[in-house]
Amino acid sequence: MFALADCNNFFASCERVFRPDLEGKPVIVLSNNDGCAVARSNEAKALGIKMGDPLFKIRDIVEKHNVAVFSSNYPLYGDMSRRVQEVLRTFAPSVEQYSIDESFLDLRGVEKADMAAYAREISRSCRRMTGIPVSVGIAPTKTLAKIASKLCKQYPKLQGGCYMHRPQDVEKVLRKFPVGDVWGIGRRSVKRLNAMGIGTAWDFVQMKEYDVRKLFALPGWRTWKELQGVPSVEFEDYLEPKQSICVSRSFAKEIRDVGDLCGQVATFAETAVTKLRKQGSLALEMAVFAMTNRFHEDDLQTFASQLVVFPDGTDDHTTVIVAAADAVRTFFSHRYGYKKAGVVFTRVVQKEGFTRSLFRDSDTDERDERLSQAIDAVTATFGPGAILFGIQGDGQIRSSHEQQSPHYTTRWSEIPKVSVK
Ligand SMILES: [Mg+2]
Numbered sequence: 013m014f015a016l017a018d019c020n021n022f023f024a025s026c027e028r029v030f031r032p033d034l035e036g037k038p039v040i041v042l043s044n045n046d047g048c049a050v051a052r053s054n055e056a057k058a059l060g061i062k063m064g065d066p067l068f069k070i071r072d073i074v075e076k077h078n079v080a081v082f083s084s085n086y087p088l089y090g091d092m093s094r095r096v097q098e099v100l101r102t103f104a105p106s107v108e109q110y111s112i113d114e115s116f117l118d119l120r121g122v123e124k125a126d127m128a129a130y131a132r133e134i135s136r137s138c139r140r141m142t143g144i145p146v147s148v149g150i151a152p153t154k155t156l157a158k159i160a161s162k163l164c165k166q167y168p169k170l171q172g173g174c175y176m177h178r179p180q181d182v183e184k185v186l187r188k189f190p191v192g193d194v195w196g197i198g199r200r201s202v203k204r205l206n207a208m209g210i211g212t213a214w215d216f217v218q219m220k221e222y223d224v225r226k227l228f229a230l231p232g233w234r235t236w237k238e239l240q241g242v243p244s245v246e247f248e249d250y251l252e253p254k255q256s257i258c259v260s261r262s263f264a265k266e267i268r269d270v271g272d273l274c275g276q277v278a279t280f281a282e283t284a285v286t287k288l289r290k291q292g293s294l295a296l297e298m299a300v301f302a303m304t305n306r307f308h309e310d311d312l313q314t315f316a317s318q319l320v321v322f323p324d325g326t327d328d329h330t331t332v333i334v335a336a337a338d339a340v341r342t343f344f345s346h347r348y349g350y351k352k353a354g355v356v357f358t359r360v361v362q363k364e365g366f367t368r369s370l371f372r373d374s375d376t377d378e379r380d381e382r383l384s385q386a387i388d389a390v391t392a393t394f395g396p397g398a399i400l401f402g403i404q405g406d407g408q409i410r411s412s413h414e415q416q417s418p419h420y421t422t423r424w425s426e427i428p429k430v431s432v433k
Contacts, residue, residue, distance in 0.1 A: 013127065014117065014119060014247070015103075015117040015131065015148055015149065015157055016114065016115070016116055016158045016160070017100055017116075017138070017146050017147070018114045018146065018147045018149075019093075019113035019114070019145070019147075020146065020147055020165060021051055021053050021054065022051065023050065023084065024051045026088055026089050026144065028053070030418075031417070034080050038052075038058075038080065039053040039055070039079070039082070040052050040061060040079055040081055041085075042083055042084060042415070044084060044261070044413075045262055045264070045411055046067060046083050046413065046415070048064050049061055049063065049064065049067070049070065050063070050084065059079070061079070082415050083412075083414060084416070087395075087396070088422065091421045092142060092421070093112045095421075096115075096138055096142050096144055096146065097115060099138050099141050099142060103122075103130075103133075104117035104122060105118065105121060106247070116157070117134075119150065127150050127175040130150070131150045131172075131175050132171050132172060134173065135171070135172030135173050136171075136172065147161045147165050148161060148164065148172060149162070149164065149174050150174070150175045150176070150177075151176045151182075152177055152241040153239075153241055153242065153244070153245070154238065154243070154245050155196060155235055159189060159194070159213070160174040160176040161174065163176070163185065177241075186213040186239065187212055189213040191205050191210055191212055191213050191216045194216070194235060196231060196234070197235060201228060204227065213239055216236065217236065217240055221233070221236070224236045253360070253362060254293075256359075257288055258284075259280040259283045259354060259356075260280065260301075260353065260354020261352065261353070261354070261411045263276070263351060263352065263353075263410045263411055264410055264411055266351050267353075268346065268349050270340070270341065271405075272405070273340055274340045274403055275403055275407075276353055276409065276410060277300060277337060277353050277354075277355060278401060279407055279409060280336070280353065280354055281298075281332050281333045281335075281336035284332070284355050285328075285329050285333070285384075286391060286396070288360065289327050289384065292362060292364060293327065293360045294326060294327050294362075295332070295357040295359065296321070296325050296360070296361060297319065297357065297359035298335065298355060298357050298358065299317055299355070300354075300355055301317035301318075301353060302315075302316050302344075303315045303350065305351035308349075311348075312347050312348055316344075317343070318340075320335045320336075324372060325361060325363070325366055327363065328380045328381070329383070329387050330380060330384075330401075331380070333401050333403065334403075337403050395424065
């Protein structure tokens with residue numbers, strides 16, 4: 013059996029953990045730079061707020077119904093996600109994180125007399141230990157587990173846990189389940205399926221194997237098998253190291269000062285190196301870019317970028333930050349107002365097994381590595397921004413997130429305070 017644990021309305025739920033006064037009230041979370049709604053509590057959904065609605069379009073609803081609006085707070089969501097993961101790991105020998113709010117649990121070898129009760133127990137534990145409501149579906153395949161977890165959201169009676177395994181139950185569910193909502197069925201496939209008169213997951217299962225192979229190739233065939241209870245999608249409980257790492261933001265106000273832009277880019281570079289080091293990689297190439305606001309048609313426009321090559325590979329904080337700031341200086345011009353900038357490691361290799369040049373200065377290397385490790389340690393303990401390079405200025409990103417909640421769990425200065433009266 014496999015389980016899929018899906019956090020309900022994840023970002024909105026994270027905000028509520030620290031704002032219990034918002035329980036039962038409509039809550040939405042906005043995308044970067046406060047553009048559109050990317051998460052909605054059930055109450056917000058009931059008001060008709062759609063995923064991706066721009067804030068200006070729903071202003072009236074927000075004001076009339078007193079909707080709580082938050083800028084996105086990714087450090088908080090990332091940390092809450094890690095906490096949910098930790099709870100899940102106590103329930104299964106291996107856990108595969110599928111996205112920030114969804115994980116698969118491999119329950120092969122887990123013997124439980126009552127699997128439905130186990131699903132509810134996982135859900136209850138997550139709620140109790142992290143404050144996040146989680147829907148847990150258990151089924152013979154990952155694809156069916158995902159469907160089972162969706163049922164939890166439809167039927168509160170299930171108390172967050174659904175065990176779906178008897179063929180007659182699966183059939184009953186699939187007969188009502190839109191084929192487009194099945195995991196692994198893309199938008200284009202839905203169009204083709206609907207054109208063939210196939211509307212539900214059950215219709216899809218009734219297709220002949222030959223037709224499925226012919227029309228949808230291997231991934232579609234795997235989904236078809238999975239819906240019939242035959243596990244066909246690999247379980248991966250390790251994270252593939254990323255082949256490229258990108259950190260970029262747009263700014264609330266255009267930047268016209270070279271020192272300011274260098275500082276912002278240095279902070280992006282710092283975040284990128286931290287990610288690089290976490291996955292044990294070296295960067296061989298880094299692109300640094302900055303662009304103007306393309307919606308301001310009267311202003312001079314530019315997209316500037318500079319490629320930096322590290323022939324020997326690097327994961328050194330200082331090297332990368334200095335190189336990133338130098339790259340900005342090569343293209344910066346006072347004629348432009350820069351609206352967005354970023355750093356991308358375009359070539360990344362695993363440190364282990366990578367042969368570096370024989371003629372490197374190993375003494376300097378060792379000293380740099382000790383400094384980098386010290387930075388990692390300080391950041392891990394006190395949060396990002398606790399230690400800064402001078403060039404980073406105050407280390408704050410100038411993006412607009414006016415309604416962001418505090419970094420409750422990742423910054424000591426913003427930890428919730430409790431007062432007893
Ligand atoms: Mg979710």
